Amino acid sequence: METSNPNESTGLQKQPVTEVSFMKRYAIGIKAILIGILVMLLLIPAAMIMGLISERERRQNEATEEVSAKWGGMQTITGPVIVIPYVTKPGETSVAMFLPDKLTVNGELLPEIRKRGIYEVAVYSSHLQISGSFSPLDIAGLHIAQEDLLLKDAYLAIGVTDMRGIYNQAQLQWNNQQFIFNPGVANLLAPSGMQTKIPLVLENDSLSGGNFSVNLDLRGAGQISFSPVGKSTIVNLNSSWTHPSFDGAFLPNQHNVHGKGFTAAWQVSHLNRNFPQSFAGGKADIHTADFGVALFMPVDGYQQSTRAVKYAILIIGLTFLVFYFIELLQRYSVHPLQYILIGLALCIFYTLLIALAEQLNFQLAYLISALLTLGLVTAYSASVFRSSRMAAGIGGILVILYGFIYVIIRSEDQALLMGSLGLFIILAVVMYFSRKIKWNEL
Numbered sequence: 001m002e003t004s005n006p007n008e009s010t011g012l013q014k015q016p017v018t019e020v021s022f023m024k025r026y027a028i029g030i031k032a033i034l035i036g037i038l039v040m041l042l043l044i045p046a047a048m049i050m051g052l053i054s055e056r057e058r059r060q061n062e063a064t065e066e067v068s069a070k071w072g073g074m075q076t077i078t079g080p081v082i083v084i085p086y087v088t089k090p091g092e093t094s095v096a097m098f099l100p101d102k103l104t105v106n107g108e109l110l111p112e113i114r115k116r117g118i119y120e121v122a123v124y125s126s127h128l129q130i131s132g133s134f135s136p137l138d139i140a141g142l143h144i145a146q147e148d149l150l151l152k153d154a155y156l157a158i159g160v161t162d163m164r165g166i167y168n169q170a171q172l173q174w175n176n177q178q179f180i181f182n183p184g185v186a187n188l189l190a191p192s193g194m195q196t197k198i199p200l201v202l203e204n205d206s207l208s209g210g211n212f213s214v215n216l217d218l219r220g221a222g223q224i225s226f227s228p229v230g231k232s233t234i235v236n237l238n239s240s241w242t243h244p245s246f247d248g249a250f251l252p253n254q255h256n257v258h259g260k261g262f263t264a265a266w267q268v269s270h271l272n273r274n275f276p277q278s279f280a281g282g283k284a285d286i287h288t289a290d291f292g293v294a295l296f297m298p299v300d301g302y303q304q305s306t307r308a309v310k311y312a313i314l315i316i317g318l319t320f321l322v323f324y325f326i327e328l329l330q331r332y333s334v335h336p337l338q339y340i341l342i343g344l345a346l347c348i349f350y351t352l353l354i355a356l357a358e359q360l361n362f363q364l365a366y367l368i369s370a371l372l373t374l375g376l377v378t379a380y381s382a383s384v385f386r387s388s389r390m391a392a393g394i395g396g397i398l399v400i401l402y403g404f405i406y407v408i409i410r411s412e413d414q415a416l417l418m419g420s421l422g423l424f425i426i427l428a429v430v431m432y433f434s435r436k437i438k439w440n441e442l
Contacts, residue, residue, distance in 0.1 A: 042343040046312040063116035068221040069437030072165025075220035078227040079158035103132040105232025109239035122295040123440030134209035165219035173213040225292030228268035301357030349373040
């Protein structure tokens, strides 16, 4: 007896089941992972750009050092200080150092911009009037016997960081007598300086003090500082430089920065520093209390370019996210190679920025670089999506993004707050538009 097939009796045939491959089923998710990997890979060129910035900064520093080597480097004026050799034991000597009771410095800085290739270096010439007085020198307080003093070898010393910057024959007026300075301070106050012998008279247990005055014309680069060696130290500076940066252990008691330059006045007491008015043998750490002013260059393109590169992952990641959402919402397809080309265009923005910032101010360099990059990406987007309206939308998003990054770069003090708020808003917008994607169908 034959058994009939139910399907044959009814005339129905079993339909073959079509299996969907793993790649097709999870194509959207796999592409998202690939896009994330591409973002990470594009951070490699960004890291190389950071290295390029460091290299250009080194070249700038080399140019600054080259100019300073011929003109004069950063200067620190220490003194004047009276130095008296004395005998410690047969055949050995040491020195006693006495700091002034009053020290006043009135100075004028005449700034200049010198160029080495494409790099600018801020240098200055200065006219300094250094005056003050020494009270009687207390020898007994240092426990030095009078017969051990080598008074004929006593001298007055002024420390100057870079002697190449001195461009006048500095002279000392000491108690209405004139003396000529000679180089050398035996590394007591600074690595270099000048000194001249002065007559000292022994009176009871102390040595006679005196009044002094020095006119010093000094060149330097970048910064000038002073050591507050006086029991009362007063420094007054004026200059036509409009971007001073007050630096060191003390800020000016009074300062005025205006369109034609600045004036600044410091007043420091011996109670404000941690070394005595006189000491014997060894050195006091005088330079811990140095203060002064730097000729700040208002635009540092390398520093701001570095800050811009740090946001590369944000720009690349959000741009790719926009393209990915367009793929999902509008059913377009963007090839991974096209993502790579767009990412490289975004990376080239930074090399353009660095190159233009060396020739122009940073604001203009950023504007030109952003416009060129936005124009390239927008035009390419029109070709990818075959829609000028969609490309214009992408260009508008990038304009907002680059504008946001520029505001963060310029707002140093508020960068964290503005960056955090901006990222929160961006995340909220992404979450809002992601609602329209039918994830279950994907």
